[in-house]
Amino acid sequence: MNKLNRFTRKAFRPMLSLALLAAVPAAAEAQFSVGIKGGLAFATMSENDLTPNIDSRLGWLAGAHLTLGAGLFSIQPEALIAQLGAESGGDELKLNYFVVPVNLRLNFGMGAPVSPFILAGPYAAFNLSCDLDNVGECDDDIESTDFGVDFGAGLKFGGRFFAEARYMLGLKELSDITPEFDSKNRAFVIMAGITF
Numbered sequence: 001m002n003k004l005n006r007f008t009r010k011a012f013r014p015m016l017s018l019a020l021l022a023a024v025p026a027a028a029e030a031q032f033s034v035g036i037k038g039g040l041a042f043a044t045m046s047e048n049d050l051t052p053n054i055d056s057r058l059g060w061l062a063g064a065h066l067t068l069g070a071g072l073f074s075i076q077p078e079a080l081i082a083q084l085g086a087e088s089g090g091d092e093l094k095l096n097y098f099v100v101p102v103n104l105r106l107n108f109g110m111g112a113p114v115s116p117f118i119l120a121g122p123y124a125a126f127n128l129s130c131d132l133d134n135v136g137e138c139d140d141d142i143e144s145t146d147f148g149v150d151f152g153a154g155l156k157f158g159g160r161f162f163a164e165a166r167y168m169l170g171l172k173e174l175s176d177i178t179p180e181f182d183s184k185n186r187a188f189v190i191m192a193g194i195t196f
Helices: 004-033
Strands: 032-045 057-068 071-090 091-107 114-133 145-157 162-170 185-195
Touching: 004 162, 032 145, 057 091, 057 185, 071 185, 091 145, 114 162, 145 185
Parallel strands: 032 071
Antiparallel strands: 032 057, 032 185, 057 071, 071 091, 091 114, 114 145, 145 162, 162 185
16 A cells, blocks of 8 residues: 555646646746837937037837736736937937847736736947937947836727827936036837737
């Protein structure tokens, strides 16, 4: 009898492990979703008395996100390529970044044909290239990293398609030309995408 009990316990452990492994994909399907997105960025920089008349630059951004959680609250990390920068006096500053936001997302009206959501959180950005009209590459004059916060809202249609708008508020000075020079990224972003 003891031999049978030992055999049963030894056989039960691998069967339990297999059952748990089989359950993981089902749980992941219920709690995780992946999406792709793209859109336009109306980018500019902060202004002060030394940096007047800065205009916005139209760029694009695209990437993917992972939504963790399926209830009222979810966490949404993203990986985006974004064209930021600004224009001033006819010259265009082109800044290309790899941006990693991690947003807390609040989902409303779940299960409805159209459901709104709001999101906010920090982001880190890594400079891929810098180009200034009439000058050329400017990587040595611009910080290689940036960080800030973004916040916004959107609508999800039919459970898969979505559109959103957000504001990116950079918190780091991008250039140390002079302490009085204000050079933080700002961008209003509109995006659309699909969730799988």
